[in-house]
Amino acid sequence: QPTRPAQPAVHRIAVIPGDGIGREVVPEGLRSVRRAAEIFGIELESEQFDFASVDYWQQHGTMLPDDWFEVLRGFDAIFFGAVGWPAVVPDHVSLWGSLIQFRRRFDQYVNLRPVRLLPGVPAPLADRAPGDIDFVVVRENTEGEYSSIGGRIFDGTDRETVVQETVMTRTGVDRIVDFAFQLAQRRGGHLTSATKSNGISITMPYWDERVAALAENYPDITVDKFHIDILAAHFVLHPDWFDVVVASNLFGDILSDLGPACTGTIGVAPSGNINPTGEFPSLFEPVHGSAPDIAGRGIANPIGQIWAGSLMLDHLGHPEAAAAIVAAVERVLDRGDLRTPDLGGTASCEELGTAIAEAIAK
Numbered sequence: 085q086p087t088r089p090a091q092p093a094v095h096r097i098a099v100i101p102g103d104g105i106g107r108e109v110v111p112e113g114l115r116s117v118r119r120a121a122e123i124f125g126i127e128l129e130s131e132q133f134d135f136a137s138v139d140y141w142q143q144h145g146t147m148l149p150d151d152w153f154e155v156l157r158g159f160d161a162i163f164f165g166a167v168g169w170p171a172v173v174p175d176h177v178s179l180w181g182s183l184i185q186f187r188r189r190f191d192q193y194v195n196l197r198p199v200r201l202l203p204g205v206p207a208p209l210a211d212r213a214p215g216d217i218d219f220v221v222v223r224e225n226t227e228g229e230y231s232s233i234g235g236r237i238f239d240g241t242d243r244e245t246v247v248q249e250t251v252m253t254r255t256g257v258d259r260i261v262d263f264a265f266q267l268a269q270r271r272g273g274h275l276t277s278a279t280k281s282n283g284i285s286i287t288m289p290y291w292d293e294r295v296a297a298l299a300e301n302y303p304d305i306t307v308d309k310f311h312i313d314i315l316a317a318h319f320v321l322h323p324d325w326f327d328v329v330v331a332s333n334l335f336g337d338i339l340s341d342l343g344p345a346c347t348g349t350i351g352v353a354p355s356g357n358i359n360p361t362g363e364f365p366s367l368f369e370p371v372h373g374s375a376p377d378i379a380g381r382g383i384a385n386p387i388g389q390i391w392a393g394s395l396m397l398d399h400l401g402h403p404e405a406a407a408a409i410v411a412a413v414e415r416v417l418d419r420g421d422l423r424t425p426d427l428g429g430t431a432s433c434e435e436l437g438t439a440i441a442e443a444i445a446k
């Protein structure tokens with residue numbers, strides 16, 4: 085992996101709640117991060133920003149201020165909630181105007197999305213035992229199918245035509261696949277690649293070719309590949325097969341919602357948008373979006389955001405504090421008395437968040 089500079093004594097965190105349930109889960113994530121910092125003697129400073137939200141867009145006509153890059157690059161990490169409020173701004177405008185800018189300008193080319201079946205999840209939601217499902221989706225985060233290259237012509241006629249290009253560069257593919265191989269080496273020694281080279285006849289065969297080329301550097305890793313359609317089926321039927329799954333931007337996005345759904349709810353899933361060199365801040369968020377359907381009701385599951393806080397502390401060089409947060413999540417869920425509605429309970433976001441923060445211990 086690229087070498088990261090030594091971590092500073094005081095970590096500066098930029099907090100961006102964003103939209104919808106992002107504003108409800110971010111305070112709960114921070115509650116656990118601050119509690120873990122207190123227990124483990126970690127010094128944190130945070131500053132909250134109102135941009136990258138639809139409210140900001142309504143006031144300024146843009147998602148971000150002109151100087152966002154200079155402002156945010158001074159932080160050690162970004163703690164992000166969710167973006168999107170389609171009743172006011174089309175989703176592609178809010179996403180491309182905020183999160184995608186962060187990922188690209190800060191070269192957060194790794195999107196790390198762990199999937200783990202947590203204890204205490206009701207059986208009908210996830211018909212497996214903890215330990216059966218434990219893998220990581222490594223999503224390419226700066227190119228691929230997320231591209232703004234294309235266009236539309238003959239608008240409003242029966243010849244209306246739209247075209248959008250997928251972009252894969254050798255640097256972009258090699259660095260994410262190499263990251264995934266190294267992660268597989270530190271975990272179970274098994275890498276799965278998501279492809280669709282039978283139907284997508286230029287970029288996906290190239291992806292497969294680069295995976296095969298890099299595999300030669302890792303003779304100890306077992307590599308398999310599946311077309312995305314059957315891979316999705318295997319996620320549902322055999323989630324225990326997987327250890328590290330590497331995928332392009334779009335396939336990784338889909339798989340990293342499907343994986344946690346197989347563990348009962350996507351409400352628990354975290355996401356680390358990592359700049360492995362440390363030249364720029366990395367960004368930590370839940371996998372879920374702003375969920376306008378439940379926003380404002382105080383019932384969102386805060387675990388995805390809390391677990392994202394654990395990933396952030398790990399990235400900042402505090403693995404014990406990170407592990408203590410995940411252990412607290414597991415303890416509280418295992419008790420079974422506090423669950424948000426997505427987990428079949430009636431607890432509020434704040435009740436579950438408070439209980440988890442209080443359960444963090446050395």
Ligand code: GGG
Nearest residue numbers: 165166167369370371372373
């Ligand atoms: N917390 C993540 C979030 O707000 N996601 C909104 C979304 O649509 N994300 C798409 C993506 O991650 O590419």
